[in-house]
Amino acid sequence: MSKKVALITGGTRGIGKAIASKFASEGYHLVLNFMRKKKDAEQTKAELEEKYGVQVLIVKANVGEIEQIRHLFAETKATFGRLDVFINNAASGVQRPLMEIEEHHWDWTQNINAKAYLFAAQEAARLMEENNGGAIVALSSLGSIRALPNYVVVGVSKASVEAITRYLAVELAPKGIVVNAVSGGAVDTDALKHFPNREELLETAKKRNPAGRIVEPEDMAEAVYFLCTPAASMIRGQTIIVDGGLSLLAE
Ligand SMILES: NC(=O)c1ccc[n+]([C@@H]2O[C@H](COP(=O)([O-])OP(=O)(O)OC[C@H]3O[C@@H](n4cnc5c(N)ncnc54)[C@H](OP(=O)(O)O)[C@@H]3O)[C@@H](O)[C@H]2O)c1
Numbered sequence: 001m002s003k004k005v006a007l008i009t010g011g012t013r014g015i016g017k018a019i020a021s022k023f024a025s026e027g028y029h030l031v032l033n034f035m036r037k038k039k040d041a042e043q044t045k046a047e048l049e050e051k052y053g054v055q056v057l058i059v060k061a062n063v064g065e066i067e068q069i070r071h072l073f074a075e076t077k078a079t080f081g082r083l084d085v086f087i088n089n090a091a092s093g094v095q096r097p098l099m100e101i102e103e104h105h106w107d108w109t110q111n112i113n114a115k116a117y118l119f120a121a122q123e124a125a126r127l128m129e130e131n132n133g134g135a136i137v138a139l140s141s142l143g144s145i146r147a148l149p150n151y152v153v154v155g156v157s158k159a160s161v162e163a164i165t166r167y168l169a170v171e172l173a174p175k176g177i178v179v180n181a182v183s184g185g186a187v188d189t190d191a192l193k194h195f196p197n198r199e200e201l202l203e204t205a206k207k208r209n210p211a212g213r214i215v216e217p218e219d220m221a222e223a224v225y226f227l228c229t230p231a232a233s234m235i236r237g238q239t240i241i242v243d244g245g246l247s248l249l250a251e
Pocket of ligand 1: 010011012014015016034035036037038040061088089090091112140141142183184185186187188189192
């Protein structure tokens with residue numbers, strides 16, 4: 001099999017789907033992981049296969065469980081025999097004020113957002129080194145460096161994502177693997193339905209953005225794809241913020 005292969009966790013809807021579409025449009029075969037929404041997964045598979053003529057494998061796995069991560073990568077190897085790109089996109093999390101956070105909220109969020117990234121990157125690296133390297137990109141968000149309402153556990157998990165990115169960039173470099181992260185402001189996906197202040201967030205993101213519009217999933221996907229191209233090979237361990245400049249404003 002000569003075509004390159006990209007694996008995207010949570011790749012069947014939202015930003016993950018936009019990333020999947022971008023890689024498919026560039027001729028990559030895809031492994032798209034999902035957890036619950038099988039119909040979305042089947043629909044995305046059919047849509048991308050028909051539009052781009054690539055092969056799409058969908059794999060159900062809860063990335064919060066290490067055994068299921070191993071299963072995801074084993075399926076990738078069994079189907080395609082190679083991996084060139086790994087995008088750590090799936091995320092979940094409990095949106096509560098700090099004083100209402102309980103231990104299981106912390107564990108759930110960290111396991112899916114941060115622990116999964118480290119252990120999936122190990123599996124990705126094992127497959128990529130058989131092929132002399134590849135690229136890894138993780139999705140982060142501005143709550144990693146800002147104190148957003150109700151966002152403490154997710155924000156801390158994303159800070160972990162950015163720190164893991166730096167360690168991976170250094171420790172996987174000898175295997176020819178380039179690692180970076182892409183962060184962004186509010187993007188109107190299903191994820192925002194869990195935000196109590198969704199309307200206000202979207203309104204601010206639209207009205208105050210120096211770029212004059214809200215960030216679209218495709219804006220995130222373009223940055224992710226760029227970081228996986230040879231043109232970006234000397235960018236390592238960085239978190240690129242795709243927000244139209246919104247987070248630069250003082251208030
Ligand atoms: N939306 C934003 O404003 C925004 C801004 C900056 C960064 N980001 C980041 O971009 C990424 C994608 O966000 P999104 O808005 O597209 O999210 P979303 O619409 O909520 O989609 C989340 C995706 O992750 C999958 N997922 C959730 N938990 C999982 C688990 N335990 N195992 C495997 N898959 C799981 C879901 O699968 P199912 O379909 O099966 O449920 C779904 O495909 C996230 O890392 C997010 O933090 C988002």
